[in-house]
Amino acid sequence: MELFNYFRSSASYRVRIALALKGLDYDYRAVHLVKNEHLDPAYASASVSRLVPLLRDGEGLISQSMAIIEYLDETYPQPPLLPPDALGRAQVRALAQDIACEIHPLNNLRVLRYLSKELGVDEDGKNRWYRHWVESGLAVVEQRLSQPGAKHGAFCWGDTPGLADCVLVPQIFNAQRFDCRLDHVPTVMKVFANCMALDAFAKTQPSACPDAE
Amino acid sequence: MELFNYFRSSASYRVRIALALKGLDYDYRAVHLVKNEHLDPAYASASVSRLVPLLRDGEGLISQSMAIIEYLDETYPQPPLLPPDALGRAQVRALAQDIACEIHPLNNLRVLRYLSKELGVDEDGKNRWYRHWVESGLAVVEQRLSQPGAKHGAFCWGDTPGLADCVLVPQIFNAQRFDCRLDHVPTVMKVFANCMALDAFAKTQPSACPDAE
Known part of the structure; x- marks a missing residue:
């Protein structure tokens, strides 16, 4: 591959x-x-x-x-990266999509470029935009981890890492790079810490990549 | 339900x-x-x-x-709304996500509200933003439908409607509402027409809903 x-x-x-x-x-x-x-x-x-x-x-x-x-x-x-039952799989996919469809698309490079180059949004406006979607989006993830029917343990769903953790961890890296508030999402940050204790997350992080700068 | x-x-x-x-x-x-x-x-x-x-x-x-x-x-x-093989399922999910992760999140109501209320983007800027993501995003879908490995027939994948069609059709409704260009995506529009000939798409469209205005 x-x-x-x-x-x-x-x-x-x-x-x-x-x-x-x-x-x-x-x-x-x-x-x-x-x-x-x-x-x-x-x-x-x-x-x-x-x-x-x-x-x-x-x-x-x-x-x-x-x-x-x-x-x-x-x-x-x-x-497996998804639970065995359909309802569990749906919850994990929804968690992943709360990040992949609601937070990340608003903050990727081409969107930030469009905001400044085409709409004339200044650096401060761009940073507020970035933080707004990350901070409000992660607040949803925080609530979702503890809502009825949720099954978070050491990870987003139970005690083994899965799809939702694969999507959550990179979003936290982005949040930290842009100095977003994270003190309102303690459960999210506990899951993040548990993930980063594993080689699969630590050894693939941006700074460990062959093309890292 | x-x-x-x-x-x-x-x-x-x-x-x-x-x-x-x-x-x-x-x-x-x-x-x-x-x-x-x-x-x-x-x-x-x-x-x-x-x-x-x-x-x-x-x-x-x-x-x-x-x-x-x-x-x-x-x-x-x-x-079934997904093909039977893993590679086919991946292609259909990717098509759906090209819309659900790359186009739609940039254009929903709360994002448009933030652009105008928080960043002071005017009506014209907001419309350009909307059309940019729809038109460039649909151009990707158009290319994807005819790329090697694609299997579009009457619908996005073969001759039965599936997940990608469920996501594509509502995006075309949005595009039409905001007067986006669609003449650069003829394959997409052929699929759209085939979908709209089916009750499952026609009878659930916005104007047919109980809360339609």
């Missing part, structure tokens, strides 16, 4: 964690987003959306981090 | 389509977003994120439209 990704891309980090949890080997292919390497024709021919991450497994080319992780979970089932 | 939703919410419409494709009955519970009914304590007690849609199935409360649709597909498997 080959993973086209970027050390600082949080969607890339989600997939690195999943691959590590599964104990799968892969070739690390760096695509430098800030240097616009994702716009190179060579990359565009493989990636229609020109986004990272992109996984190549044999003939298959798969984009979108959550689709990749579900693919890995179906193809390499051990250890 | 009960579906808490709003006629104009495109994430709600995704779930209405899936329920109709499965032939499942449910009680329609309207939550008026523009009147801020999603912030009522009564709704907040069921929905941590205060977003629609929210599905109640027995004891289970499930949020996030894609998580709900996967839950429905696992619990009521006929007709």
Whole structure:
């Protein structure tokens, strides 16, 4: 397998964690987003959306981090990253999507670039925007971890790491990089600490990547 | 089952389509977003994120439209909304996420409100923002439908409607409402027309909902 990704891309980090949890080997292919390497024709021919991450497994080319992780979970089932029951799986997917659909899309590089270049939003406005979506979005995750029907233990769902943890941890890295408030999400931060104690999360973090700066 | 939703919410419409494709009955519970009914304590007690849609199935409360649709597909498997093979499922999920993670989150009501109220973006800037993400995002979907490994037929994947169609159709409704360009995505529009010829898509569209204005 080959993973086209970027050390600082949080969607890339989600997939690195999943691959590590599964104990799968892969070739690390760096695509430098800030240097616009994702716009190179060579990359565009493989990636229609020109986004990272992109996984190549044999003939298959798969984009979108959550689709990749579900693919890995179906193809390499051990250890499972989703609970065995449909309702549990739905709750874990909803948790992951609370981050992947409600927080992260508002804060990625191309969106921040559009805000400043096209709408003339200044640095301060951009930082407020960033923190607003992270802080309010993580407050939802915090509540969700303790709502009726939730089953958080050491991790987002029970005592083994799964899909929701793969998505949560990179979001906390982004939050810390942008000095977001995190004191209102103690349960989230406990889960984060438990994750970071594991090699699968620690050894794949941005600063540990081959293309880290 | 009960579906808490709003006629104009495109994430709600995704779930209405899936329920109709499965032939499942449910009680329609309207939550008026523009009147801020999603912030009522009564709704907040069921929905941590205060977003629609929210599905109640027995004891289970499930949020996030894609998580709900996967839950429905696992619990009521006929007709299936995902292909039988892992790679096909990954491609369909990636297509759905190209819309649900890259286009829709940038254009929902609370984001547009934040742009104007907090960042002082004017009406013209807001409309340019909206169209930019819809038009560039749908161009990706258009390319993806015809890329190597894609299997679009009458619908996004083959000749039966599935998860990607449930997500695509509501996005086209939004695009049309905001006068976005659509002449650059002919394949997408062919799929859209094929979907709208089916009751499951036509009879659940915003204007056909009990709370439509």
